Structures are given as C-alpha cells and as structure tokens.
Amino acid sequence: MPQRLTVRGNKRRTQIIDYAARKFAADGYHETSVADIVNGLGVGKGVFYWYFESKDALLKEILVDAQRDLRRKQRQAIADEPDPLRRISAAIRTSFVWLSSNVHLFLLLEQAKTDERFYNLVRHGEEMAVADALPHVKAGMDAGMIRRDDPLVIAHAILGVTTSLARLLIVDNKEDPLLAADRAIAFCMSGVSFNGKAKERPAGIL
Template sequence: MSIETAEKPKIPRTDRGRRTQRKLLDAAAKEFGERGFHEASISSITRRAGVALGSFYTYFDSKDAIFRALVVDMSEAVKTAARDAIGTETAPLAVERAALEGFLRFAAEHKEIYRIIDEAEFVDPASYRNHYETIAERIADRLSQGRAAGAMRSGLGEVEAWALMGMNVFLGLRYAIWARDGDPDAAEIASAANALLARGVGK
C-alpha cells in the first residue's frame, strides 16, 4: 500500500505551468484532507483545481506522486510559516516562541495538514519520516545557535530537538486541530510553551 516509486517531481518550465501545478497541489490538499488518500481521486483533484483531467499528467505521474509531492510541499510550507513568524527575531528563546506561534496559526488555517502528514505514515512512510527528521535537524541547528549565542546551555542536541518538536506538534493537535471554545490563543500557548522551554517546570 505504500508508495514505492521514487520518480522526481516534474518541474514546470513556464510561470503558467507553475501556477497550474500550484493549483493542483492546493486542490490535492483539500481532497486528501477531506477524503483521505484511498478515497481521493485524480478527477476530483482536477475538478477542484479547475484544470482539465488530461493536464494532470503533465505535472504528476499518479495519485501517489501528487500525494508525495504534497507532503514535501507541506513540509516546505511549515518551514516557511515558521521562518516568516521568526522574522527578524534573533534572541534564541524568542525565535522558538515565534516559530511555535507561527506554526499554531498555520495549522489552524490549514487543519488538513495533520491528516495528510499523519496518513503519510501509512501511504508514504519515507516521506513521513523525512518530514520529521528534517524538522528535527532544523530545531537542533537552532539549539546550537542558541548555545553559540550564549543563551542556551551546552549539551543540547537531537534528544532535545525531538522533544521540542513533539511539544509543538502536540500543542498544534490540541489547540489548532482540536480547538475548543475558551482555549488560550496562539500567543498565550506559545508563551506558556516558551516558559517551559526557558526554565522548565521547576520552582
């Protein structure tokens, strides 16, 4: 059931081609997010995108291929959302706070991301693992920078990066995907998580 082929995504040569490919990816996010991989269909994706069915194959070889491209695209979107939220912030703890707040806002606006990434565990395990390994490496780099800047202690590495990623993913699950009336807002959640990161739970 997992995606076996490893062909590279097709790169459109024109702006118009890039726009059509973008439309197909956005439509695929809705389609896979609402219906799941197995129920999703290429014809429904092209219909949502307002693109002729035959054009689909100019951009993607198969449903598997667009799903795999979508996981990569969403990984990129998460990275961009965090980077935009970080902006010109340079203080290491403030960077983590901004990255989490940006992620929480992104996830609230793109709730389908959890279902799609989580379904990748079954449909495309290599992309699923790559998604998290890539984010963990990025966080580990930021922790190194935090140490270099004198704002974080030494000895922080892969364990702490995975711990921090897990915090962020589960805060998104609870407060973006399973949001409830009366919940704290993204800034408050990021602030509480940042206090945990800055000084732990100790007195």
C-alpha cells in the first residue's frame, strides 16, 4: 500500500514474505491465517496490510518472485553452453539445486498450481520455463540428437520428471541435489533404456 518504503520497511516486508512462504508451504495456504503470520512474527495485524493488499496478493508475489528467481538462475546456467542436450541438462541441474535450497517454494508452487485462484499464475510461469527450453529441444532435433516429437510434449515430460523426482529425492529423501539431478537427466535422456547416443557426459560435481 505505501509507495516508498524505508530501509526498515523493506526489511519488514521481506521478513513477512519469507515467514509467510514457509508457513504456507508447511501448513497450507488456506490453513494459515493472517493472524498466524502476524502472531508468528510478533507484530500487530495492521502491519500485514501495511505491506500487502491482501493475503492473496502476498501469495501471488511469493509465487512470481520464486518463478522469476528460478528462471534467472536457469538462464545464467545455460548461457555459455553451446550443446542443446547439455543446455537441457544444465537447466535440470539448476532446478534441482534451486529446489533443494528452496524446498518451501517448490511445495508452495505445487500447492498453488492446484488452486483455481493461482493456477493461471503458476501455469504462466511454467509456460515461460517451457518456452525457455523449447528452442534447445528444437535445436537438438535439428541436430539429430533428439527424436522428433512435439517439442512441447518433450518439454513437459522433462518438467514432469524433474518435478516428480525432486519431490521424491529432494523433499522426501533429502538427497544431494546434483546426484538427484543426474538421475533425472539420465531418465530424460534415455528413459528406461540404456544410454543411447543422446546421453551427455555429465559435468556434475563428482
């Protein structure tokens, strides 16, 4: 609501965003009341509405921020990589690394995606991530490295594998993100079959 924030104000704002994101992820958006948030922070209820127009607006901001942050990281990771398959691998790896240090945001995104009110927002972010990946998938096809299919389908399948294994390996099993990424990459490259020519040589930590 206020136009310009002081340094103190900006700290408060960030504090609320961070606390709320974790609480939403842990207890659920609907189950977390504004009262829970402000009480948890030990501030008055008015503080919340000083910084955010509504509870919905806060979640939207969290979601947009999270997706923007992940996207930015992915672009950086891909930037210097000429090989299409390696680009895709790098993107997957970045996702796992980002996710493992932002588990709450991952869970929150998954949650929001199933809520009519936020579905479009999350979906839009995903579409952009998919759109980012599309050129590389196409380039891979043109270079004969990737089998021909609708690139959109390929991209969504990769997203599905990433999401699914992130939940299993990172959230539940708390595995190392780079090792987990390698397994997702392996599946995306050759599915259940043995490595074909599409297999890239992983540049992971080990």
